[in-house]
Amino acid sequence: MKTQISHYFLIVDLEATCCNNGSIPSHEMEIIEIGAVMLNRATWKIDSEFQQFIQPVRHPQLTSFCTELTSIRQQDINQALRFPEAISGFKELIDLFPNYIFCSWGNYDKKQFLQDCQFHNVPYPFTPEHINIKKEFSEYLGVSKGFGMAMALELLGIELKGIHHRGIDDARNIAAIYKYIKTQKIS
Template sequence: MNNQNHSYYLIIDLEATCCDRGTVPRQEMEIIEIGAVMLNGNTWEIDSEFQQFIQPVRNPQLTPFCTNLTSIQQQDIETAPKFIEAIANLKEWTSSFPNNIFCSWGNYDKSQFIQDCKYHHLPYPFSAEHINIKEEFSKYLGVSKRFGMAQALEYLGMELKGTHHRGIDDARNIAAIYRYMLTQKRS
């Protein structure tokens, strides 16, 4: 892994509107939570955290499936800022951390940002460079299998902390996996 030339790793996990019956097409899913941590590339500690609920505009009513999966309640998003304001808040927060690179577990988060930015006519808020930690984890282990985040934690003997499918908790857990990968020698 040649990722040690960044001062900060901006690890983001998104939650989005979803359903179990296909009533919300993939291209209409909207971000409802940004969970982000700034992992310091020198100390491997989390220097700062960002959590923001977002009010969806296409499908403003969360489905029971979405609420059960994410634990995000309707009242959490009803008074939350809309996407444009949330992205402004995120950009303001990240501006305090020079030389950061956007990382996520898989490519879903990057794709969802691109989709929502296009819908809201906003420029994509990150550089083109992105680290797919899910892919890096498989390379780290020398396997082709792709692990889910919870499976990766279990494989490493680490406890899943917080609530799975909550952006901020998953971002913290992904940071723990990435810290392990970048600081522990493979046996």
């Protein structure tokens, strides 16, 4: 039981530059917010949180679509750290928690981290293991259909807290979903 106390689920949600008109190709999207929580596997409580805005370099001006979707404003990212510095700070937090598993809602966040790490020539900060909580949620329900995070909360009767499409708020909400599906039985 003692070793289980040191195990964590690192639940990460990213927001990235985006558009609705094709002006930013997916391979040029960049992370503009990292939201993360360390969910303790033994207590199912969040032991630590991380939130950081990041200044994009490929498309430094946010589109109005991106601002409306995420509520992240231009002034939030203008003075923010660039990706290499932000990852360095994030890695310091991660290193405080042994035996974590990187988790996210779907595979997008992992792919975006890999893309940004490659572009900025920064080592990928996570262990190789990754849990796709979106997939685990579908398996929990016994369906093949994938659900968005907000719909998953609704299906479980859990209130969406904070602002949808904000990294830190979505990470907290994903943690609530994961705690539920790991600690509740289907009735």
